[in-house]
Amino acid sequence: LAILGTPITLLFGPVATFNVQLFLMPVLSALAMVYALREIVNRPLARIIGGLVWGFSPFVLSCLNTGWTNIGFVFFPPLLISIVLDVLLFHRRSSFRNGLFAGILIALQLTIGSEMVASTFFILALYGGPVLLVALARSHQFRHRLLDDLWPLARGGIAPTLLVSLPVVLFALLGPARLRNWVWDPWVLKIGGLHSLSVLVGPTLNSTNPFLL
Numbered sequence: 156l157a158i159l160g161t162p163i164t165l166l167f168g169p170v171a172t173f174n175v176q177l178f179l180m181p182v183l184s185a186l187a188m189v190y191a192l193r194e195i196v197n198r199p200l201a202r203i204i205g206g207l208v209w210g211f212s213p214f215v216l217s218c219l220n221t222g223w224t225n226i227g228f229v230f231f232p233p234l235l236i237s238i239v240l241d242v243l244l245f246h247r248r249s250s251f252r253n254g255l256f257a258g259i260l261i262a263l264q265l266t267i268g269s270e271m272v273a274s275t276f277f278i279l280a281l282y283g284g285p286v287l288l289v290a291l292a293r294s295h296q297f298r299h300r301l302l303d304d305l306w307p308l309a310r311g312g313i314a315p316t317l318l319v320s321l322p323v324v325l326f327a328l329l330g331p332a333r334l335r336n337w338v339w340d341p342w343v344l345k346i347g348g349l350h351s352l353s354v355l356v357g358p359t360l361n362s363t364n365p366f367l368l
Contacts, residue, residue, distance in 0.1 A: 156224055156267055177219055180227045185210025187230035191237040196246060210234065225268035232275045234260055240306060245286075250304040255313025259314070262319035262325070269323075 157164075160172035189206035196202050209215075209229070218227030238257045241247055248256075264272050291298045 156228075169247035173224070176224045177222070177227075180219055180224060181210040181215050182231045183210075184215055184227075187235045191233035194237060194240055224245075226270050228267060229271065230280075231260060231264040231271050235275055236279070239283070239367070242308065243290075243301070250307035251311040252307035255315065256311075257308070260316035262315045265316075265320045265323055 157172075157174055160176060163172045163175055183205040187206075189202045190210035192205050196205065212229075215227055215229060218224070235257065238253050238260070242250065242253050260292040261272060291301070
């Protein structure tokens with residue numbers, strides 16, 4: 156995001172770049188959902204409503220309020236799901252192109268923030284995994300077609316993903332800003348009934364924690 160906003164930063168300063176990012180956060184997220192819904196929703200108005208609900212969801216608005224641009228751009232989940240649906244159902248693009256698009260998309264999202272990648276794959280595995288297993292067990296043709304598509308998908312997706320993700324991971328683990336110890340205060344880990352609520356609220360009522368405003 157910082158690299159893409161460099162021209163604005165050079166011309167108008169970092170505050171202007173940040174404001175542009177906040178403006179684009181719900182807009183790009185909504186447009187991504189509208190694009191993803193084109194395969195399964197026929198009516199344009201319904202797609203627009205779905206995009207607005209997604210782009211201006213409480214999650215996005217919360218990130219907009221707190222300035223979390225690294226996780227507030229939620230274009231990744233609908234676009235990835237659109238690729239998955241094309242691989243499994245529609246077959247409008249070749250497996251190699253789908254893998255290439257998925258790799259570029261994952262690489263782009265990793266440069267913005269890895270949280271969205273992890274949460275999207277977790278949700279896909281949690282809800283889509285059982286459905287996929289049932290389909291594989293019940294349809295011999297579907298199983299063979301998916302196995303035939305795996306290698307072209309991997310060929311298209313591995314290169315762009317590794318090209319971007321490997322430097323990011325190495326910088327996070329070995330770079331100058333890497334974590335050398337536990338960063339959370341002990342009260343974050345405390346659990347135990349209603350007492351945990353008082354533990355979490357307690358530090359916010361005094362100024363002992365320098366990370367709390």
